[in-house]
Amino acid sequence: MKVGKMGGRLISLMGCAVLLCLWSAAVAEGAAYLKYKDPKQPISARIKDLMSRMTLEEKIGQMTQIERKLASSDIMKKYFVGSVLSGGGSVPAPMASAETWINMVNEFQKGSLSTRLGIPMIYGIDAVHGHNNVYNATIFPHNVGLGVTRDPQLLKRIGAATALEVRATGIPYTFAPCIAVCRDPRWGRCYESYSEDHRIVQAMTEIIPGLQGDAPAGTPKGVPFVAGKTKVAACAKHFVGDGGTVKGIDENNTVIDYKGLLSIHMPAYFDAVRKGVATVMVSYSSWNGKRMHANHDLVTGFLKDKLKFRGFVISDWQGIDRITDPPHSNYVYSVQAGVLAGIDMVMLPENFTEFIDDLTSLVKKNVIPMSRIDDAVKRILRVKFTMGLFENPLADLSLVNQLGSQEHRELAREAVRKSLVLLKNGIDNQPLLPLPKKSPKILVAGSHANNLGYQCGGWTIEWQGHGGNDLTVGTTILTAIKNTVDPSTQVIYNENPDANFVKSNSFSHAIVVVGETPYAEGAGDSLNLTIPEPGPSTIKNVCGSVKCVVVIISGRPVVVEPYLSSISALVAAWLPGTEGQGVADVLFGDYGFTGKLARTWFKSVDQLPMNVGDPHYDPLFPFGFGLTTKPKKGN
Numbered sequence: 001m002k003v004g005k006m007g008g009r010l011i012s013l014m015g016c017a018v019l020l021c022l023w024s025a026a027v028a029e030g031a032a033y034l035k036y037k038d039p040k041q042p043i044s045a046r047i048k049d050l051m052s053r054m055t056l057e058e059k060i061g062q063m064t065q066i067e068r069k070l071a072s073s074d075i076m077k078k079y080f081v082g083s084v085l086s087g088g089g090s091v092p093a094p095m096a097s098a099e100t101w102i103n104m105v106n107e108f109q110k111g112s113l114s115t116r117l118g119i120p121m122i123y124g125i126d127a128v129h130g131h132n133n134v135y136n137a138t139i140f141p142h143n144v145g146l147g148v149t150r151d152p153q154l155l156k157r158i159g160a161a162t163a164l165e166v167r168a169t170g171i172p173y174t175f176a177p178c179i180a181v182c183r184d185p186r187w188g189r190c191y192e193s194y195s196e197d198h199r200i201v202q203a204m205t206e207i208i209p210g211l212q213g214d215a216p217a218g219t220p221k222g223v224p225f226v227a228g229k230t231k232v233a234a235c236a237k238h239f240v241g242d243g244g245t246v247k248g249i250d251e252n253n254t255v256i257d258y259k260g261l262l263s264i265h266m267p268a269y270f271d272a273v274r275k276g277v278a279t280v281m282v283s284y285s286s287w288n289g290k291r292m293h294a295n296h297d298l299v300t301g302f303l304k305d306k307l308k309f310r311g312f313v314i315s316d317w318q319g320i321d322r323i324t325d326p327p328h329s330n331y332v333y334s335v336q337a338g339v340l341a342g343i344d345m346v347m348l349p350e351n352f353t354e355f356i357d358d359l360t361s362l363v364k365k366n367v368i369p370m371s372r373i374d375d376a377v378k379r380i381l382r383v384k385f386t387m388g389l390f391e392n393p394l395a396d397l398s399l400v401n402q403l404g405s406q407e408h409r410e411l412a413r414e415a416v417r418k419s420l421v422l423l424k425n426g427i428d429n430q431p432l433l434p435l436p437k438k439s440p441k442i443l444v445a446g447s448h449a450n451n452l453g454y455q456c457g458g459w460t461i462e463w464q465g466h467g468g469n470d471l472t473v474g475t476t477i478l479t480a481i482k483n484t485v486d487p488s489t490q491v492i493y494n495e496n497p498d499a500n501f502v503k504s505n506s507f508s509h510a511i512v513v514v515g516e517t518p519y520a521e522g523a524g525d526s527l528n529l530t531i532p533e534p535g536p537s538t539i540k541n542v543c544g545s546v547k548c549v550v551v552i553i554s555g556r557p558v559v560v561e562p563y564l565s566s567i568s569a570l571v572a573a574w575l576p577g578t579e580g581q582g583v584a585d586v587l588f589g590d591y592g593f594t595g596k597l598a599r600t601w602f603k604s605v606d607q608l609p610m611n612v613g614d615p616h617y618d619p620l621f622p623f624g625f626g627l628t629t630k631p632k633k634g635n
């Protein structure tokens with residue numbers, strides 16, 4: 001059939017029209033505009049749009065945080081898992097590099113991004129005194145020492161440095177700071193507390209803007225804020241009253257009236273929420289017999305409704321399991337009670353599918369209303385949107401050199417110096433400190449003088465920490481002393497010398513470093529608070545024969561009264577971390593002692609609990625005590 005010129009034009013026009021339709025359909029299908037993915041949209045609009053698209057399964061997935069050992073790209077995709085964590089000591093490989101960490105985190109993230117809605121997961125870890133699970137990270141003094149500094153700006157700088165080291169490994173979230181107010185040093189976690197005085201703990205919440213960044217002026221109170229790729233989401237923990245349990249028994253019962261709870265254990269949460277903390281972790285402990293993980297009045301009624309906290313609430317590790325006694329004995333009830341109390345994300349080191357199944361069933365039976373699920377997911381998404389996780393879900397190698405950087409180690413060294421407390425200096429008004437750098441021969445002794453793991457304490461590389469010098473990179477106190485003294489000074493190291501050895505050498509003086517061995521959580525609960533052997537024997541053998549300064553490495557005040565008369569000088573060094581140089585800086589006068597006790601130092605454990613302000617207050621060294629020295633001129 002012959003088609004005229006006109007007909008030919010018509011056919012080509014029709015062809016173009018068809019092509020145009022096909023193209024626009026393709027555009028519509030392939031690059032459909034998704035409001036929740038548009039960073040120009042207000043976060044509230046992005047949340048609303050995303051929520052409207054989510055199934056119940058996808059919502060419950062966001063509430064699920066699984067331990068890394070359970071995770072894989074496929075698991076993330078199959079269960080829409082919203083978060084992964086490293087428990088204490090859970091690492092991709094021993095001494096893993098920053099790159100190895102990044103590859104692991106990105107692998108999980110790619111699984112999440114491959115889901116229908118592509119919601120990024122958030123990876124959390126306990127970076128509680130630096131990035132402490134990670135080999136070669138800067139390990140800062142534990143909070144018990146940082147409270148002594150009474151220096152909020154130092155804490156902010158530590159937070160910023162820690163954020164960089166955490167991000168160096170591809171992780172955007174840390175379960176820190178612990179803002180417990182430890183009221184009894186028999187608690188195994190007392191070293192995670194800045195002070196027995198809530199005012200010091202409140203001041204130290206300045207670490208939160210260090211970790212997260214400063215919330216812009218005008219940010220409504222309670223709204224979480226995290227300033228992007230060099231900052232991390234923080235976690236104020238453990239809500240509330242974790243440091244007030246009977247006899248300091250970990251995870252036990254805090255018996256105190258409402259006024260006491262609000263005046264001692266709650267104030268720092270006001271500060272944390274005001275500073276835009278992204279998350280809050282619930283305490284294992286109970287308040288007057290009611291498990292905090294099941295306490296709607298405090299978790300929802302107070303934290304969310306009264307304090308207007310708008311981030312998300314996370315459970316502790318198996319925290320909902322421990323609502324019942326024995327734990328996990330009625331898991332459906334645990335899920336129901338925990339989620340209804342106001343927990344938004346549940347930390348699941350195991351049986352995560354049981355959690356998902358039970359929660360799904362409880363919602364479908366309307367035991368848990370959809371509104372509670374929606375509240376939880378909105379909070380989780382609000383944190384993820386505000387920290388830019390949708391725009392930058394995958395980590396790169398740009399920050400790897402921040403891990404253990406010399407700048408951060410110098411900051412930690414400064415913190416060590418400011419955390420030391422001089423409790424005694426000399427006998428008969430003859431000050432021993434600062435020590436001369438130039439002496440013929442000095443003795444360094446004690447189980448903790450040459451032990452990096454001991455000076456770091458728990459939550460270091462392993463959950464419980466451990467002794468030795470190979471666990472990470474740092475400077476022991478012995479090495480620091482050798483770095484500091486004059487080259488002509490002979491330094492003799494003997495970990496546990498007998499009295500004859502000491503007497504037979506004409507030492508100018510001795511430095512004895514002893515204390516507690518590492519522990520974490522309940523493993524550190526102690527009713528006697530004694531320095532374990534051979535510490536006391538070393539003190540006796542050395543200090544009975546030569547002028548000695550004893551440096552105590554401990555997570556809390558310990559029994560020292562029986563030895564005090566034989567000791568010329570006594571220094572509380574707490575758990576200083578990797579930068580032992582800070583101890584020698586002050587012992588030898590490059591810097592003066594400035595630290596003031598942030599905890600009461602008891603005479604006897606029979607006095608406990610005993611805190612500043614108590615009617616019967618008869619300490620060995622009172623709260624706020626600390627002798628000072630001046631830096632030696634021309635040292």
Ligand code: GLC
Pocket residue numbers: 086087088126175237316317
């Ligand atoms: C622990 C601690 C908590 C920590 C969590 C994850 O049991 O109670 O402080 O953040 O589990 O490691």
